Structure formats: structure tokens, C-alpha cells
Amino acid sequence: MDQEAKRALLHKDRQRVWHPFTQMKDYALQDHLLIEKAEGIYLYDADGNRYYDTVSSWWVNVHGHGHSRIKQAIARQLDETDHIMFSGFTHRPAIELADKLIDIAPCGLGKVFYSDNGSTAVEVALKMSFQYWRHVGKPAKSKFAYLENSYHGDTLGAVSVGGVDLFHSTFKPLLFDGYRLPSPLVSEWSDGRPTPEAAESSVAEALEAVRRLFESSAAEIAGLIVEPMIQAAGGMLMHPAAYVTGLRELCTRYEVHLIADEVAVGFGRTGTMFACEHAGISPDLLCLSKGLTAGMMPLAVTLCTDTIYEAFYDDYETLKTFFHGHSFTGNPLACAVALESLRIFEEESVLEHVGNVSSALREQIRRFEAFSHIAGIRQLGMVAAFELYEDAGSRRSYPFAERRGYRLYLEALKEGLILRPLGDTLYYWLPHCTSTAQLEDIVDRTCTVLERLGYR
Amino acid sequence: MDQEAKRALLHKDRQRVWHPFTQMKDYALQDHLLIEKAEGIYLYDADGNRYYDTVSSWWVNVHGHGHSRIKQAIARQLDETDHIMFSGFTHRPAIELADKLIDIAPCGLGKVFYSDNGSTAVEVALKMSFQYWRHVGKPAKSKFAYLENSYHGDTLGAVSVGGVDLFHSTFKPLLFDGYRLPSPLVSEWSDGRPTPEAAESSVAEALEAVRRLFESSAAEIAGLIVEPMIQAAGGMLMHPAAYVTGLRELCTRYEVHLIADEVAVGFGRTGTMFACEHAGISPDLLCLSKGLTAGMMPLAVTLCTDTIYEAFYDDYETLKTFFHGHSFTGNPLACAVALESLRIFEEESVLEHVGNVSSALREQIRRFEAFSHIAGIRQLGMVAAFELYEDAGSRRSYPFAERRGYRLYLEALKEGLILRPLGDTLYYWLPHCTSTAQLEDIVDRTCTVLERLGYR
Numbered sequence: 061m062d063q064e065a066k067r068a069l070l071h072k073d074r075q076r077v078w079h080p081f082t083q084m085k086d087y088a089l090q091d092h093l094l095i096e097k098a099e100g101i102y103l104y105d106a107d108g109n110r111y112y113d114t115v116s117s118w119w120v121n122v123h124g125h126g127h128s129r130i131k132q133a134i135a136r137q138l139d140e141t142d143h144i145m146f147s148g149f150t151h152r153p154a155i156e157l158a159d160k161l162i163d164i165a166p167c168g169l170g171k172v173f174y175s176d177n178g179s180t181a182v183e184v185a186l187k188m189s190f191q192y193w194r195h196v197g198k199p200a201k202s203k204f205a206y207l208e209n210s211y212h213g214d215t216l217g218a219v220s221v222g223g224v225d226l227f228h229s230t231f232k233p234l235l236f237d238g239y240r241l242p243s244p245l246v247s248e249w250s251d252g253r254p255t256p257e258a259a260e261s262s263v264a265e266a267l268e269a270v271r272r273l274f275e276s277s278a279a280e281i282a283g284l285i286v287e288p289m290i291q292a293a294g295g296m297l298m299h300p301a302a303y304v305t306g307l308r309e310l311c312t313r314y315e316v317h318l319i320a321d322e323v324a325v326g327f328g329r330t331g332t333m334f335a336c337e338h339a340g341i342s343p344d345l346l347c348l349s350k351g352l353t354a355g356m357m358p359l360a361v362t363l364c365t366d367t368i369y370e371a372f373y374d375d376y377e378t379l380k381t382f383f384h385g386h387s388f389t390g391n392p393l394a395c396a397v398a399l400e401s402l403r404i405f406e407e408e409s410v411l412e413h414v415g416n417v418s419s420a421l422r423e424q425i426r427r428f429e430a431f432s433h434i435a436g437i438r439q440l441g442m443v444a445a446f447e448l449y450e451d452a453g454s455r456r457s458y459p460f461a462e463r464r465g466y467r468l469y470l471e472a473l474k475e476g477l478i479l480r481p482l483g484d485t486l487y488y489w490l491p492h493c494t495s496t497a498q499l500e501d502i503v504d505r506t507c508t509v510l511e512r513l514g515y516r
Numbered sequence: 517m518d519q520e521a522k523r524a525l526l527h528k529d530r531q532r533v534w535h536p537f538t539q540m541k542d543y544a545l546q547d548h549l550l551i552e553k554a555e556g557i558y559l560y561d562a563d564g565n566r567y568y569d570t571v572s573s574w575w576v577n578v579h580g581h582g583h584s585r586i587k588q589a590i591a592r593q594l595d596e597t598d599h600i601m602f603s604g605f606t607h608r609p610a611i612e613l614a615d616k617l618i619d620i621a622p623c624g625l626g627k628v629f630y631s632d633n634g635s636t637a638v639e640v641a642l643k644m645s646f647q648y649w650r651h652v653g654k655p656a657k658s659k660f661a662y663l664e665n666s667y668h669g670d671t672l673g674a675v676s677v678g679g680v681d682l683f684h685s686t687f688k689p690l691l692f693d694g695y696r697l698p699s700p701l702v703s704e705w706s707d708g709r710p711t712p713e714a715a716e717s718s719v720a721e722a723l724e725a726v727r728r729l730f731e732s733s734a735a736e737i738a739g740l741i742v743e744p745m746i747q748a749a750g751g752m753l754m755h756p757a758a759y760v761t762g763l764r765e766l767c768t769r770y771e772v773h774l775i776a777d778e779v780a781v782g783f784g785r786t787g788t789m790f791a792c793e794h795a796g797i798s799p800d801l802l803c804l805s806k807g808l809t810a811g812m813m814p815l816a817v818t819l820c821t822d823t824i825y826e827a828f829y830d831d832y833e834t835l836k837t838f839f840h841g842h843s844f845t846g847n848p849l850a851c852a853v854a855l856e857s858l859r860i861f862e863e864e865s866v867l868e869h870v871g872n873v874s875s876a877l878r879e880q881i882r883r884f885e886a887f888s889h890i891a892g893i894r895q896l897g898m899v900a901a902f903e904l905y906e907d908a909g910s911r912r913s914y915p916f917a918e919r920r921g922y923r924l925y926l927e928a929l930k931e932g933l934i935l936r937p938l939g940d941t942l943y944y945w946l947p948h949c950t951s952t953a954q955l956e957d958i959v960d961r962t963c964t965v966l967e968r969l970g971y972r
Binding site: 069070072073076077078079080081082083084085086092093094095096097098103113115117118119120121125126127130131134135138140141142143144145146147148149150151152154155156158159162170171172173174176177178179180183186187190191194202213214215216217218220226227230231233234235236349350355356357358359364369372373374375376377379380381382383384385386387388389390391393394460461463466469478480 | 525526528529532533534535536537538539540541542548549550551552553554559569571573574575576577581582583586587590591594596597598599600601602603604605606607608610611612614615618626627628629630632633634635636639642643646647650658669670671672673674676682683686687689690691692805806811812813814815820825828829830831832833835836837838839840841842843844845846847849850916917919922925934936
């Protein structure tokens, strides 16, 4: 792109676009990075500079950018149908995708409800759970339990079960009340890598808090929502599978829906197709988006048990219909893309490759142990994270105003690396297509940036 | 499609898919219509039967299905970038679309915030308005006013400002409180076509209710949300432009944000590009989706004034950031499609054509005046509606349990016509590509169906 065209676009961007989760004043002097091309794990800016997309474009990309099979799938679908309404009407791509998802999802999930993004998938789950208990004669079960540090989306229902105060507290007067539970292992991670004994006792403590809540209040709790294995936006907080297994047992015992929000962690990101597989459990409701379309375009699903579905199935006059729907529900293009992505998973043995790269990632991140300002190094599947500390020994954080993470992001760009720290938590959220050679290069470059900024 | 493939798909559909806004038991014996091809205003089922898509596939389609220019725009964009994240990064399609939207939108709207669907566009508007008043030192302005019969989406924030009890009342315990205002002209339409005098006095009365509310409570009201010109899901209730003009005056006078939800009525559906143009006013926040991508795929925007934007623009440490964003924010494919749709509007004089077809529609619907069980015939742009009555003279409705609208939908399918009545309100929501010959054919077929069902 010539410099004049670039300047003109960036001028309009600054003048007319409000970017998400962005303090626009940060870009008063600094341009947003103008991306012109995307291929595999790489993004290219308007000057032809190449960057590793180590965050999979906000945790969505799976098979790499510009995958030829995905592009062909879109072209094929466009020759059949573009968008048609999904109430009263149906079509092959949405049916086949629902069928396939139920085949691969944790067992017991029998129905697929489509929507457009993670927030709507969560809203659908909350509304289904809430309405279910009315239909089965337990309307007092109307509240939700959720975890501190949890993030489930930005619509106000999803915000109501969010536990990241920076994002969520402003909107308190618009939110419904719920029960906030402690996250397991948060203090242990902030103490470095927890020992197996510390992890076990932290999980036991967190589950005991759930048990106590259910013991006193299960009669008014519809569901508990959790991001299984990794609380992502809350700071890439990882917990052992035993915590999820424990939640399943307690939810079953106390008749509370277990809502698994796998919007971020689904589709192989944690090493298994779905994060619940680590725990060998099935939730009552499962929310999926992001990786569903391999990161190509908006689509989401909420899967539920047949038990939940059947409580809504009745004569119209009983008014048990689930009155929820978005215009583009079951969009044929997006469904065709998702189907092709699942075929790629199978035919190209993607999870096997993820297993190999995950092992390499586990090895590679040990290199960060040599940095004295770094602690809490952790990894699961294609995700790895650690914190920057002013004093890693005593876990003393840098002053908030220094915005170490933001400065790291700017510096990493110069090294051809897209890093998007959450506060002072640096993480990778790699696409499945990452090769081990690319991984090594990414860690090399990260080390260079960290050294340059004095974290050694 | 061969019969076996069709049966297999419909079996899986019944077994595994939960359709939106659908009592699934309605389809225990009746199949969902399996659509295999879409072209222009027509949908084709798996047996090759052709249907007029008179509802533009849930109010989204604009230039007809499978438009070659839109298909080409997708292919072109796929060769450039698929999806890339929109926080810290930017790209040509999103910048150019924002630029174009601000050029054509009512004046005074200076910034574009992207999201995925109508519900999220509304949630963004509500959250922006709410947070704005905190930033300017008026945190007491935290509630919203909305109209009875309004529909603004299905996420819980949007449901909180919804006024259709059938959809919304179930979720009451999860909703935030607001002020419900009367819709203008509801009782007048139920009395037949209102006289100009009746319309004027109804508007004056509805505006007086707003004035009284603002007089007593504006200090705690952040915004008022309205579907300008047509309350769509509430029953295609139309009001004069004077009502919207009056709302603008009152909102300005009492310092309340006017939030225009043009998700359904935007992009030419009412005859003007945006419905607010009928009233010659600009809202403070404008929500758009559906027709934005010509009905091809999910995308939404919330436009706001520079005044609102500037209240969030500050040093990061002040924590005035608007912490909201969806993974697929500013999806390049969807933006490319929307841009191409706007080019088609210009280059193919779409609004001029809409003007001609609208006039023909206004004439054609007079044919329904001859039906003794029909009243309330009304039209604006490409939208027309009327009610079915057991006794049109006294406006006595049919018993709810008879589900006249649903039976009409089933009967119309046999006539190659997709009609999706809202209760007993029958409506057209035609795509802009409709020709006058097609329009006549649609009305002919509608008359046939109505006669067959005994409404003459």
C-alpha cells in the first residue's frame, strides 16, 4: 500500500472508528496497526512487515489465516444459498453442523441452538436454564453462581455473571444479582508454580465453597457457569481438571445446571477438542464460538441436554416456547465454514499436531524461568502464560500506571510479534497450525523483547 | 435433492436442532421447510418448489438472494484478509465502511462501534449511554425509557427495554428496571385506518406521556430507546414522523439520549435510507444491523455522537475505557459485504426503485379492503401490514388458540408464498429488489390464500 493511501486510512480510522476494549487516547500518537494481508500464523501490515499472530486474532484463529479449504467452502456455499431465515425454515449446512457437533461434543448434549457470538451463546444458556426451572415447577431456582475472575461476554446478562471488576463493576446497577465463588489456585499461581499438594488443597477449598453455597442456597440457584480449565480474560488462570470434575459432582448432587463456557477454550485450544474432556465430564449446557468457524466469521452455538429441551416441548398454547433468536441464526455461510473446519480437524489430524506442538511449548517456556522478573509460568495445550513482577521473589507487582503489558505489546511489534498482555500477564494463545520451528522463533523473539525491556 | 437425502436431513433437523422463536412441537408432524437454493426474491425447497420470500428472510435481505456483486466482494476480501482482531489492529474494510456510514447517516453521528447483531448493537448503545453519564458527573442518570410493544433484541439488556410481554415477561427477575411509555396510535390502528386528526391527537398524547416522565424523572434517565416509524416485532405498528420529531425535542430539552434502534427499519426499508430521515432528526445513538450486510451475514454497528465518544477519551489510568468487544468485531468479510451493498445502493439507484415499488405496494394493498375480516391496512416503504379479525366491524379478535396466523403461514406455503404473521397481524417486509410484477403476483397469491381460508 502506498504511504498516502495508508495515511488516509489511518486518518479516517482515528477520526471515525471506536475500537473495542480500547482507550482511544492510547492511539492519539500511536497508530493502530493497519493489517493488509493474513496468511497462516502471519499478519502483514501496510508496509509489508510480517508479524506472528501469537494470540490467534483474539483467540479465534485455528487453522491459520486464509486457509484454502475454508475459502473454497465459502465459495461453494455461496453458489447454493446465502442467508435464509431459520424459523420455519431449515437448510443443510446448519443441520449437518448440528449433527457433527453433537457427535463430537461431550455425551449427553442432544440439541443445538444457534446464535452469533460468545455473549449470545452465554445469554441463551442463562435464559434456557432460568426458563427450564419455571417449566418444571421450580421457579425459585432463578439465580446463577459464577467465579471471580470469570469473563463470559459483554452483553448485560453475560456481564452479570462476570467476575473481572475492571470490565464489569461500572455496570453494576444494570446487572442481576448472583453468587460469586472463589477461583481455585489464584493465590497459588501468584506464589509461583504451585506444588501438586498446594493445587490439590486449593481445589478442595474452592469446591468446598461451592458445596457450602449449594447446601444453603441450591433451591434458588438455576446454574453455575464456568470456563473449564482456563479462566482466560481473567488472566489465563489455569486450574486442574479435578476442579471441573468436582463441580460436575456438586451440580448433579444439588440439582444445579453446570454451564460450560468453552467459547474460548473449545476446539482443541487446550489440547483436547473440548476442555471438559480433561475432566471426563459433560455439562448441561455448553457454549461455543470463536474457534467454531476456525476464526473466520461470527457464529456461536449453545448445546443442551435433551432433558432441558423437553421441558420446552409442548403445545404452543402452553407458551413454553423459547422466545429467543437472532436474525442471522444458523447463517449458512458460517455453518459451511464450521463444517469444513471440523473436516480439516479430522482429515489433517489437527489434534495430533496440537499434541506435538503443545509438548514443544511446554519445553520452550522453561526458557522464561531464567528471567528474574517473571513468575507463574504455566501452559495447557496451545496456551501459555506468565506474569511480570517488579520483584518476582516477593511477587511485588509493578505500579499499575507503568502499564508494563501495554509497553511490551508496542515493543514486541518491532520484533515482528503480536503479544497482547492482559495487564502484566503475558500469554500465547497459538493457532493450531503453529509449527515447532515457528514456536521456537516466537519464543526467541519474546526473549529478545523481554531482555531489551530489562526483565532478565 | 433426492427424497432419501431430504428425509435424512429433516430427520436430523428434528432430532438435533432447536430452532429460534419456535415451539418445536409445531414441527412434530409438520417438517421445517428445507431450503436448497436462494435467488433474488425466491427461495427453492429441496423438491424444487419456489417461494416468494416476502419477509426478506427475517427482515434482512435487501438486494435479493445470491447477488453476484456481493458474492464477488466476498471472494475479493478472502484474497486479502480473513478475520483479524480489531483491538490494537485495524483494516481497510472496517475503516472504509465506518467512513461511508457516517457520510450517509443522519448528521451529528461521528463514531462507529462494531458488533455482531442487533441485540449487541443495542447493548452497546445502552452501556455507552449509561457510562457516559457517569463520566460527565451525572451517575444518577442510570435508567432507560422504552415503549410498550417495543422489541430491541434477546440478550438480557435488550430484553430489559423490550415491551412485548409474550417474549419478555418470563425473564422479569433477570431484567433491570426502566420506564415503560405508551406507543402512539395502537388503539387507533385497532379501530381501522386512523384519521389524520386521530393520529395527531394520539401522537400528542404519547408525547405528553414522555414529557411528564421527563419532567419528573429526567435526572435519573440516561436514554430513551425507540424503533423509529415502525415498531416491527410488536406488530408492525406504524406512527407518524411527528412522534419521532417530538421525541427528539423532548430528549434534547431534558438531556436524555435518544437511542434510535434502526436494526430492522434501516437501509431503505421504510423508503428513506434511515427511518429517522422521515422526521428530519438525528439520534444520539443509532443501532444498525440486518440490512447492513444486505442480509448476507452477521454484522452490526452502533453510531454515536462525538460528544459521547469524547467523554470516554482520556488517559488510560482514569479507567474511562469502554470495556466492550466481541471477538469478531469489525469482521473484514462482513465489512466488505456491507461496503459492496452500499455501492449497489448508489450505483443501481436502489432507493429510487424502492420509491416506485412502495407506491405500487400502497395501491396494491387496497385490494385487501374488500376482505370483511381484515382491518388496519397500513404501509410504509417496503412494509405493509393488516390484522385478521373474527369481526372486523367491532374489532373482535379470533380466539388465541385458533392460531390464525400460523395456519395462514402453512396455507401460504402451498401457494408459493412465505408469510410469517405476527399473531394475527399479516405483513410484507419486501426486499428492495422486488419488481412491481412480482409485487402484483404476491398480492394475487395472498388474496387466493385469504379467500381460501374464508376471510373474504
